[in-house]
Amino acid sequence: MSTVLPTRALAAAPPAAAATAPSPQARQLEHARALYTQTPATLAGNLVGVVLVVSFFSGVAEPLRLYGWVAVMAVLWSTRLAHYLRFLRQPDADDATLLAWRQSWRVLALLLGSCWGLAAWMFWIPTSPPHQVALLLIIYSYCVGSVQMLAGQPRLFVAFLCLVLLPTVARVATDMGHPFRLQLALIMCILFGAVWLMARTYRSALAQAIELKLRTDQLAAQLRVEKAAAEDARRAAEAASRAKTQFFAAASHDLRQPLHAMGLFAETLRQRCHDPDVAALVNSINESVDALEGLFGELLDITRIDTGGVEVKPAPVRLREVFARLRLHFEPTAFEKGLALTFRGEQHVLHADPVVLERILRNLVSNAIRYTEDGGVLVSCRRRGNRLLLQVWDSGIGISEQSLPRIFDEFFQVHSSQRPLEPHQRKGLGLGLAIVKRLADLMGAPLTVRSRVGHGTVFSLEVDPGVVPAPTATPVEVSPKMPLGLSLQGRLVVVVEDEPAVREGLTVLLKAWGADVLDFDSVGTAEAWAASVAPPRPDLLIVDYRLPEARTGLEALDAIRRRWPSERLPAIVITGSSLSGHEKEADTHDFHLLIKPVLPNKLRAMIGFKLNQR
Structure with missing residues (x-):
């Protein structure tokens, strides 16, 4: 015996309007x-x-x-x-x-x-x-x-x-x-009619089932076509997003080059001209270039977040490695301002996206150093219940109670009621903390702030603990240092830079500070010099990261250092791209990184730090 299909349910199914x-x-x-x-x-x-x-x-x-x-x-x-x-x-x-x-x-x-x-x-x-x-x-x-x-x-x-x-x-x-042959024959005829009626009902149900299946197949085929079209559109959107990010990266690099050269030439002008009015104009130019540098970074970050270019991939993160990169980046700036940059709790391991976490800490530490004139900045990590509490403390100007609710808003800049902001503290669009808040939300890490005007500010970020044990190491602290006054008299500096204006500006500036300069425009010329007979030993190497013929400044560093293998020549690498992280390369090749445009005071601070001069 067969089971008759549910014809009522089949009849109730709505026909596919889109299918023929x-x-x-x-x-x-x-x-x-x-x-x-x-x-x-x-x-x-x-x-x-x-x-x-x-x-x-x-x-x-x-x-x-x-x-x-x-x-x-x-x-x-x-x-x-x-x-x-x-x-x-x-x-x-x-x-x-x-x-x-x-x-x-x-x-x-x-x-x-x-x-x-x-x-x-x-x-x-x-x-x-x-x-x-x-x-x-x-x-x-x-x-x-x-x-x-x-x-x-x-x-x-x-x-x-x-x-x-x-x-x-x-x-x-x-x-x-x-x-009873006739009666039995009549019964057989009645059964013949019953079977025919049963077949008619089943035939109707089968026809509806076949109709629905054919329409379903048509819709499935149509869905496959639409899915393929949607997949093509998604790939096109992703390609457009990547192209936009690459465009911003390329535009950032190309625009930073003339700004970098302009800052170097302006500082050289100030060194040669002792007129107070000219010095004031040069200072204004340098501050404008520094402000543009901050704007490039903020606009690029906010664009990447808004276009979905930031993908959070949580993983175990050793704080020791993060703190080492922060120390590498911010030590020269803190050194120049005479601030103590201290790190605590580097033995902890977090479960977070390492790139996003480091970007948050970079913004917070940069803000802390900018708004702090005396004392120092502390980056710490400690346990709070089942989570870890990352904090950035500073002894800066503080934030008023009226401003605290709005500090994470876009284009809002903090103004202290106790003292007016210095010009270098007013730079930017007010996007730094907005970027921090968005990145923290992407990671699902609560971000809070406490502050007292005139006493300082602390930003707190709660993250989950990781499971990878951190290696032991002796913590290193930076002691407070006096502001830098740099003299490069008798020092030989090798410069490798392919942009003529930047190379000329950097050479003129270094000579104005008293240095002897050898400049090269490619890795090949630097290699040829290093391979020559009895080249003079340089005291410092300053190289651009991206050089002609698809080569990098790291190749120039290796070629020159091979000439003096027993000495680790100090090196500074300058790059115009802020999208690519070079921290691992900096650790491997032992150099410090500067992002174009590099203001003369930042370059001076970095050179003093590398040569251990005050």
């Missing part, structure tokens, strides 16, 4: 596939019927007649099984082949129906009512089981019923020895 009506050929092909899908069940039912006939009529019916009928049924059953196996072996058969198989399948169904109709005459035993009842039940059950197989083809099903039931009805009606 399936073609008649598509319906026929889908019906052919459904026929072969149901073949195992019909073969099993047919086999059970034959086994029952043999069981009931063996020893009663004539053996030749019985086993001859069984042999014919076995041939037809095997042929249908071969049809089904062929379908399994060729699941991707073309449409014409499937329709041809459907036609041969119909012929086999009619031949099987003929054999069952013939069985009503071959095995009807007038003198044995139990065998008559068994034969009628087997034949009727086979007809009901064939509903699922043939209902989708109404003409074929009617022909099948006629071949099976009409001979059976005729045999019952012509049994003159049966007292």
